[in-house]
Amino acid sequence: MGKDKKLTTRSDDYNQWYLDVIQAARLADHSPVKGCMVIRPNGYALWEKIQRALDDMFKETGHVNAYFPLLIPESFLKKEAEHVEGFAPECAVVTHGGGQKLEEPLVIRPTSETIIWAMYRKWIESHRDLPILINQWANVVRWEMRTRLFLRTTEFLWQEGHTAHATSEESEEETLRMLEVYRRFAEDFMAMPVIPGIKTEREKFAGAVRTYSIEGMMQDGRALQAGTSHNLGQNFAKAFDVTFQDEQGQRQFVWATSWGVSTRLIGAIIMTHSDDKGLILPPRLAATKATIIPIMGKKADPEVVLGEARKLAEESGLGREIDIDDRANVSPGWKYNDWEQRGVPLRIELGPRDIENKQAVIVRRDTGEKQFVPRDKLPAVLKETLEQMQKDMFARALAHREENTYPVEDEAEFRAKLEDPGGFLMAHHCGERECEERIQAETKATIRCIPLDAKQENGTCPFCGKASDKRVIFAKAY
């Protein structure tokens, strides 16, 4: 796909469309390092917006940031049995440093529970040292066989919260609090409706007692896990011998949580909202909220139009988040296309006649809707339009999910509906790992989660016929 060419359409080839959107918006690029991506400035600006909003939410809920080492001694990983089983096969291993073979190999962190709990052992002595509410913004490496920009890459950027508590109740509260922070972020900022739920034993994090996740539905009906929050119980405290003296003077093992979201969220934004013209960004996460395209009529003095564009930008109330496309070597039509591909929420057209009529033309990226707005009303209309667009994007994504979510009762229906129309299948399930594995092997569907708000309802597993008391979400997933 060249820069002037149209994107592959979703109906023609959904996967190619996804890559075309990324390329046209210049969000990321493949790198010469297998499975690793380069996040280009437009993509990184989106990540900075995500970081800022989440970081504020973490701080409002009492968390502080810190930074732990990238490299972890291989032996640390082995201290928690399930953890090493889950992560060892994915590790990148450093065997040499400073020209010497290392005595003990170091792994590049695939996640940081082990190195962090080795430190918590030093820091936690008494109940007065608890809770510890630490978050880390970092890169991690997981050796992936099949990679896809943003969704699954060997190295990715993320945040990982790691908290330590005096009681089981507090750690469960924290786990659910952060799940709710993720839900709010996904829905309020990304305009992506998500279903918070609990993972099955088979799908939970390696080393967790319980894993919760938020699950979104992409435009092709597939599920995308957008964030996870784990109650780690006392597993890591026991593996690293982390105890505290409680108020009664007794030594107790510490309770833990961890929770994370990653640059995968950018993939989720793309797949939830974009269209065949390219990226559509939810206004709250757009670093550039509007672009002014000055239109030079044949008789117009370019300097006058540009001067008015600058004045409009200053009066817009958007501060640094408005741009003027003053490139002289391309046409307005070419610019429209370029900014549409980049997903900027609003385009503002300003030509000689608009200047004469003291107006400007606002065009919404998501609907293409045009408004002629008197200049003195512009700041208010821009603000309203951005807010309305944010709401509409959420509403459309929610409607799409609802249309593509339905109950299924038996195996034949399950298999048929999974292929057409796809989406979220609300089905009973027996809760047994072997049955779950068989379903995935035969259909590629997995249990995304057991929704937190799942109602009690007696039924039978469509595959094995055993009893079940609630429905779970089955879907094919990214």
Place this chain on the structure above:
Amino acid sequence: MGKDKKLTTRSDDYNQWYLDVIQAARLADHSPVKGCMVIRPNGYALWEKIQRALDDMFKETGHVNAYFPLLIPESFLKKEAEHVEGFAPECAVVTHGGGQKLEEPLVIRPTSETIIWAMYRKWIESHRDLPILINQWANVVRWEMRTRLFLRTTEFLWQEGHTAHATSEESEEETLRMLEVYRRFAEDFMAMPVIPGIKTEREKFAGAVRTYSIEGMMQDGRALQAGTSHNLGQNFAKAFDVTFQDEQGQRQFVWATSWGVSTRLIGAIIMTHSDDKGLILPPRLAATKATIIPIMGKKADPEVVLGEARKLAEESGLGREIDIDDRANVSPGWKYNDWEQRGVPLRIELGPRDIENKQAVIVRRDTGEKQFVPRDKLPAVLKETLEQMQKDMFARALAHREENTYPVEDEAEFRAKLEDPGGFLMAHHCGERECEERIQAETKATIRCIPLDAKQENGTCPFCGKASDKRVIFAKAY
């Protein structure tokens, strides 16, 4: 050093004092991974302040952020001859991934010129694609034998700018522009006076045409290089075959710069300002600018005092940057000590008599100076006092540097003064590498830089007697 104990004094043991300050302020901790540190929440909050201020300055000068892979194919490093010679001995090498031996080893980036210029080759075609003004916030790994918290660690956090230009003039302008950004940041935010200058051929970055740096003087008279800006000429463009078509249709190699500062700046802040009681933070970089210590007299109702403290915090104008120490299990005196060790610029004492007199007591961390301030004047006085403290800290550091900077004329004087009193020796130098090496081998002094404002002055090298036309700065350095 325990938490209630006094710190080692600077005169007793400067190096132990430095470590004690870090431990008492809970800025960082040694990790179980050789040479790698953990940046604790208080230290990371300082890094976040540094990041935010620098990032704003980068964006004001037209730069955008992006992210490139952590792992670099070993062969890339070898494409620039000086670069590989400089960095290969310091590399951590990944030889295994996903349970398999890799076909080509990957190094963890010690710096990112090579991977970035491999990408610029894909992105740069025409003069219209230039300049590229990209910065990256990232972790890097350099295998260090002797490490010291913040100043020299195997892994550290930094930013690295990498720009691409159409002409040699533009790349030199950019190199100097970013050096000036660093100088402004060091002086205006860190309150640390620095000398901008050019490095000798021997001290320049591996792969650069010219390296500039800013050099600060620590309280023990040693120099600390706080930031570097490199004009890379066409070295990396040639190594990675990056050309552009100029306006005349000719293909030309691209011109490059790179520039960086790191978590080392935190070490510089500690060593420039702190005293025998602990850390002293320059107000502009303090995440907490003031702490209220409520003082419960024998007759006072704790709830009334705490209520007033909360009111004071709200009225202070400091938003989230003011703290109330409401711990019930420790005395005010213990709290004074604790906050002094943490370096918070202002302490506000508030007791029953202060409440009665509608006043509060402000105590400056750097001077210990006490002011009784009427409550209605408090927001204005806090603001003024913080600004004054920022200025005074700079002025004290500057006076210290000036007192410890002096001309030396011959070898005997050089050797004597270097040991006592130490500091910056302004001496002539012949400019020859062998002479420079001999001086370092024999005295441990290195040429920190040739100051940008060095005056033309005829003289002779104190060691070899050859002619010289300006003085350079010699010092022992961190």
